Amino acid sequence: MTNPAAPHLTHLPDSADTLRALAAVIAQRRAADPGKSYVAKLVHKGLDSMLKKVGEEATEVVIAAKDGDREQVVYEMADLWFHSLIVLSQFDLGPDDVLAELRRREGLSGLQEFAQRSQPPQG
């Protein structure tokens, strides 16, 4: 199935590919002219500004969800993921680092993981 907006793509990239491609663009745009790149402008402002945007976008996700507005939830979540990728890039991290952590958690119930935290180390 091809995407009419991107006929050159014979298949829609999977989500991880999209995140990886965006992370690569962010890495490249960090060094761009802040007057011509939103990423470079935010990086130039520094970590506190990046974190402020993550907080703002997370709040906008909350508001969209409270409104039950599914399209707006997607729009604001895209903003949140984008700004989260910028924060990851600040620590030379990327989507694969987070995906590896999520894979590590597979099969372990969140309730079980939480209960284990209060257990004294075995042995």
Ligand SMILES: N=c1c2ncn([C@@H]3O[C@H](COP(=O)(O)OP(=O)(O)OP(=O)(O)O)[C@@H](O)[C@H]3O)c2ncn1[C@@H]1O[C@H](COP(=O)(O)O)[C@@H](O)[C@H]1O
């Ligand atoms: N995915 C995005 C992306 N998502 C959001 N944004 C920008 O992030 C900014 C968010 O600012 P605001 O919070 O004011 O905007 P907003 O949250 O939509 O508005 P409100 O909800 O607050 O009213 C806007 O300028 C958006 O355009 C993005 N800017 C860039 N990208 C990607 O990053 C690439 C590099 O962008 P440049 O660095 O600008 O070249 C682009 O090619 C895109 O692929």
